[in-house]
Amino acid sequence: MDTSRHRKKALFIDRDGVIVIEDQIDSFEKIIYKPHVFEALREISRKTDFELVLVSNQDGVGTPSFPFEAFEGPMERILSTLAGEGIVFDDINVDYSLPEDCCPGRKPGTAMLSGYLDGSYDMASSFMVGDRLTDMQLAQNIGAKGIWYTPERMEIPEGYRDAIALSTSSWLDIASYLTGDGSCAHRTASISRDTKETRISLDIDLDGTGCGRIVTGIGFFDHMLDQVVRHSRCDISGSVEGDLYVDCHHTVEDTAIVLGEAVLTALGEKRGIERYGFDIVPMDDTAAVAAIDFSGRPEFMQEFSFRYDYIGDFPTELIRHFFRSFSSAARCNLYLEATDGGDSHHTAEALFKAFARALRKAVRRIPGDNAISSTKGVL
Numbered sequence: 001m002d003t004s005r006h007r008k009k010a011l012f013i014d015r016d017g018v019i020v021i022e023d024q025i026d027s028f029e030k031i032i033y034k035p036h037v038f039e040a041l042r043e044i045s046r047k048t049d050f051e052l053v054l055v056s057n058q059d060g061v062g063t064p065s066f067p068f069e070a071f072e073g074p075m076e077r078i079l080s081t082l083a084g085e086g087i088v089f090d091d092i093n094v095d096y097s098l099p100e101d102c103c104p105g106r107k108p109g110t111a112m113l114s115g116y117l118d119g120s121y122d123m124a125s126s127f128m129v130g131d132r133l134t135d136m137q138l139a140q141n142i143g144a145k146g147i148w149y150t151p152e153r154m155e156i157p158e159g160y161r162d163a164i165a166l167s168t169s170s171w172l173d174i175a176s177y178l179t180g181d182g183s184c185a186h187r188t189a190s191i192s193r194d195t196k197e198t199r200i201s202l203d204i205d206l207d208g209t210g211c212g213r214i215v216t217g218i219g220f221f222d223h224m225l226d227q228v229v230r231h232s233r234c235d236i237s238g239s240v241e242g243d244l245y246v247d248c249h250h251t252v253e254d255t256a257i258v259l260g261e262a263v264l265t266a267l268g269e270k271r272g273i274e275r276y277g278f279d280i281v282p283m284d285d286t287a288a289v290a291a292i293d294f295s296g297r298p299e300f301m302q303e304f305s306f307r308y309d310y311i312g313d314f315p316t317e318l319i320r321h322f323f324r325s326f327s328s329a330a331r332c333n334l335y336l337e338a339t340d341g342g343d344s345h346h347t348a349e350a351l352f353k354a355f356a357r358a359l360r361k362a363v364r365r366i367p368g369d370n371a372i373s374s375t376k377g378v379l
């Protein structure tokens with residue numbers, strides 16, 4: 001008889017480097033949460049029957065260099081903030097010893113977790129989320145599987161292949177893995193496009209933090225694309241080799257096409273997204289408005305003009321062409337407007353920022369919603 005169905009499962013979770021940044025957190029100012037940790041743990045709490053168990057080494061708590069009071073306040077703040085989001089730990093295990101004490105409860109020792117090893121828990125179906133290989137050793141020592149959460153994706157070292165079930169730099173991947181729900185996973189796309197005019201490769205992660213650069217060799221245009229990356233909060237990296245000896249036209253146009261294709265590909269079926277996004281961005285002597293609808297239908301409407309035909313040696317007419325090309329490739333409605341008479345650089349920058357912030361809102365996923373936001377059932 002299979003008794004594993006009747007036994008409990010635990011999700012053991014390290015604190016530092018996993019829920020909050022790795023540090024000696026002895027003041028409230030040092031509490032910095034990892035990206036998407038709330039969203040992911042809420043999904044895991046809602047959709048799985050794992051008991052949540054905190055397992056943390058806190059070196060030397062109670063010593064003069066790390067008084068207990070300095071540990072306690074921030075710890076309570078972290079737990080109460082998580083609880084406010086519906087994430088409540090069933091059990092908390094903290095070891096305060098120093099490495100040289102060689103305490104049996106200190107990870108990867110198992111003494112703190114002996115209560116889970118009496119057969120009432122299905123350890124083979126339980127997981128340990130940690131950022132260090134000692135956490136993965138602990139997983140192995142208690143018969144659970146390891147989820148190795150590291151700032152960057154790392155190659156699993158020899159000797160840990162059996163212990164580590166998942167290696168990732170993203171809490172969304174962890175939620176997706178544990179819930180079996182792909183809607184939590186990062187939405188990414190990689191697009192390459194080679195023509196006689198341009199060679200472009202571009203990677204996008206819609207669920208990023210605004211990292212990366214698109215380098216085209218056109219200084220002003222790169223500056224505008226930087227705004228798109230930062231303000232959309234998408235991670236976007238790309239390289240563009242265009243026929244700049246002709247002029248900027250093909251490079252700008254094809255960059256927009258590839259960016260649009262990448263967004264469209266990463267959105268997939270567009271399940272659970274806001275679909276509409278809009279924003280107003282003031283910038284000194286101008287203000288820009290952007291509105292996007294990922295309707296599946298390309299349409300570009302605009303109401304803006306530039307005081308000058310060139311910003312440096314960049315033709316302002318290409319800004320209009322960039323956005324039109326994007327809306328065509330991403331199959332979205334894009335509306336852009338800016339007040340007249342402002343400095344042309346300000347007008348352009350406000351437009352790109354407004355566009356990016358509207359994009360950010362339109363692609364945002366609504367937590368718990370897996371529906372396609374259309375009465376037609378398709379976008």
Ligand SMILES: [Mg+2]
Pocket residue numbers: 014015016017018022130131132
């Ligand atoms: Mg850690």
